[in-house]
Amino acid sequence: MNSQVDEQYFVDYEDLEIHELMLKDRPRQEAYHNAILKNKQLFKDKVILDVGAGTGILSAFCAKAGAKRVYAVEASNLAKLALNVIEENGLSEVVKVIHSRVEDFSLPDDEKVDIIVSEWMGFYLLHEGMLDSVIFARNKFLKDGGLMFPTSATLYVAPCSVPSRYQYWDNVDGIKMNTFGEMLRNVKSHKPEITQIDADCLLHEGTVVSWFNLETVTLEELDNINLQEVVAIQKSGNHQGFCLWFDCGFPSSSGKFEDMTIFSTSPKAPETHWKQCIIVLPPNACEAMEENTPIAFKLSMQRNPNDVRKYNLEMEMLDSDDVEHPLPCNCFMTKCILTKAHLQTMDTDDE
Missing domain, CATH: 3.40.50.150 (Vaccinia Virus protein VP39)
Known part of the structure; x- marks a missing residue:
């Protein structure tokens, strides 16, 4: 470094x-x-x-x-x-x-x-780059079969509403401040924001960006993290940004998953000082979404070449018609409805 x-x-x-x-x-x-x-x-x-x-x-x-x-x-x-x-x-x-x-x-x-x-965890899990030092220590000092606390970490992303950046400015003590709100959103859309959002703001339960086994993860795996995904909105709402959070798991003496201590920074979990990392969309990219609407996006996280303790986060919205959907997909597109029905039929036949 x-x-x-x-x-x-x-x-x-x-x-x-x-x-x-x-x-x-x-x-x-x-x-x-x-x-x-x-x-x-x-x-x-x-x-x-x-x-x-x-x-x-x-x-x-x-x-x-x-x-x-x-x-x-x-x-x-x-x-x-x-x-x-x-x-x-x-x-x-x-x-x-x-x-x-x-x-x-x-x-x-x-x-x-x-x-x-x-x-070692930072905002959006990897900010501060301290995991690099933990990996160094693991490679140099840990016995074969030794344990890492925590032993795993999972980074999630989900489309969300950001009422503090939108609805709040509709009425500030009886005064419309939408002009100010729009200018602020334009500024905020260029830099992720660390803030706590309500669980009700999530439009999806979240999809995994990356899972890290702390016993084996390498420095090279941390340099570039990319995800291209299509998710189906699980509740109607205003799509105004993307929410990033992480969970960590610790070993248990029983060795059983159900006995592991799991620590979460999700909006659904008790608030922590990490809060969540919110990527606010520019106003022209926001829209009201109905349940089962597909959202296609690409998330890129790359180390900042001038400061390896920080990452450059980039979110690109994609056309859901042009991107391959997961199987099964719960969105309302005809091809996904038919594919899901076909898969369910196959499962029934196997029984």
Whole structure:
């Protein structure tokens, strides 16, 4: 990574208000607390690496879960605060705070760790590029068969309404402000917006943009993420943008999926500091949609060549007549209705 970009990133990360926001984010805190403390069997007598330890709270969780040793690696000057937190909780015998980039860090005697813990997620999952450092640590320090916390991440997209950008300006204390609203929308349509929307604003349950297995994902897979899709609107509403959110899954001691801790930033889940990433459509691309209307689009996420911690997001609307639809497709186009009926007939015949 560019050293100047990295230096500024770590300086910004020292802002205590950022960490106050994260520490008061109950869904975030409860997900990590439950994933670690409710799976003590996985942590007992194990060696843990906490990548980007921040205030040290995740390292403290690991120590409370019975870890033999926790290496809390933090590149920013926040490492001094983390050391105080660990000492304050009487965990210095277990947790060793290291002020270093993980890329510059070495374990004693080329030791390997049993588990890597990190809270690396950014807006729309990949903003900040911290997953790069987690992958580096995994490749260099994790034992064969070791565990990643979280172990998977899924990025979703769904068409949505954005009433804060549209309906709100119809009446501001009795005054129509649509002219202002339109000018604001033109500005906002060039840059994704981080905001919380109501679950009712979703016009579709969401489709997967990308799923990441944190045990195997490579840096190359993160450089370019593309999705071309057709979705059928599941409820009538105004299509005014696209909503991006992510879920993360953590290992469980039982090994069963149903016992995994799943953490979500969906509009349907409790609000987090990540909120959602909204790509607002320009006014001429917005329209009222009836249920089962097909929406075809292409989403592209590419690393910013001047700042690898950021991505350029591009949304292109496509003509649903020119794009292949998924099978089955629930839209109201005749070809999809006939194909769906044919597939249902085949299923009935198989029975």
